[in-house]
Amino acid sequence: MLISQKLTEECKKLLPVSYSLPDSLCTLKERSKATFKAALHHIHLCINKDCDLLPKSTEHNLGNISKLYFTNSFNTHPVLESEQREWVYPTLETDIFLPKKKLAASFSIPTPTEELRILANSTEKxxxxxxxxxxxxxxxxxYFYRYLRAFMLAARDNDELIGLSKKQALEKMIKTTNDIHTLARIITYFKLEMKFKISLKQIHINYNQFYYPEAEDFLIKHLKISIPEQYDDSLFIQNPDTSTSQEVDKNTSIPPKETSNSSKQKPKLQPITLLLNYKNPNTSNTCGYALMALKQAQLL
Incomplete structure (x- = not known):
């Protein structure tokens, strides 16, 4: 027997023969902690292979036993009226999201997550x-997620998108801006309106993988952009001087070797590569300005 197994067996001998829940369980935290202890006590001392505590179709493990004890505790240890507590809830500081306020909400600005955390911590205290x-x-x-939802609702109200569908909201907003992040935030709002109970981390993942690309597609379709198959890339790329011609020896029909001044011609870039590589240094809206650049170059 391993040392760890031997130690476990010796510790089990120190456990009481039985374990009972406390007489008073006022909070869910107390109830959860007590029923988990009861489940631990059972799982360590139960040696009956035919234990009928759980249905035969349910695995005899700590999680399932803990859930059973927790559910049954409301019958064996109900919350008495004398133990019920009246909680005092603070009012959320949502006025700060109104127009012309310190954190006036809008889909045209990044979501101020750090400021929302400060508000949440203050409200919790x-x-x-x-x-x-x-x-x-x-x-x-x-409270952070309460403030996040409140900010997005305020952004909808401040941007005058109340009562609009996602498509209607995007069509209205694109009349005044071609910023993809603004469109993506609107898409995010409508996605979260249907299913808000997801973590901030998952929201970021969904934003990068789904909402932002959807906003790009919407902008491209709105501008009716198409890239022709035949194009002239000389507007973007100046190829090396290849004016020096290679004269063919009439006797051998073999062109002479390249001179030291000549250089190999660089491969041509595809328009889509140019689109992705183009970026206005004064803005983060890469795609929007890239589309404009292609249009000005008469490729679109």
Missing amino acids: TFAHFNKVESNIARATY
Whole structure:
């Protein structure tokens, strides 16, 4: 037997023969902690292969046993009216998102996540003060997503997109801007309106993989852009001077070797490569200005 196994067996001998839930379970945290302890006690001492605590179709493991004890605890240890607590909830500071305010919301600006975190932490501390409880990260995270949703709703209102569908909102906004990020944020709002319970990390992933490309496609279709198969890339690329011709020896029909001054011709770039590589140094809207550049060059 391994040392770790031997140690585990010796520790099990120190466990009490039985474990009972506390008489009073006032909060979900207390209830969850107590029922998890009960599940641990059972899983360590249960040696019956035919244990009927769970249905035969359910695996006999810590997670399933803990869920069972937690559910049953509301029958064995119900919350008494005398133990129920009236929580005092602080008001969210959403007025700050109104027009001409410090954090006036709009889809035309990046979402101020750092400022939203500061607001969330402040509101969480107010809640803890009102209810005389300790601050915790979970509650601050909850308030962060409350503020994030409030900001996006305020952006919809401030940009006068109330009651519009996603397509209608994009068509209205594109009349005043061709910024792809603005369009992508509108798409993000409509996606989150259907399913808001996802993490900020997943929102970033979806933004880069789905929402931003969708905004690009919308802009391209709106501008009716198409890249012709035949094109003249001399507008973008100046090829090396190849005016020096190679004279063929009439006797041998073999062209002479290249002189030291001549150089190999560089491969031509495709228009799509030029589109992706072009960037206005004064803006981050790469695609929008690249499309304009191609149009000015009469390739579109």
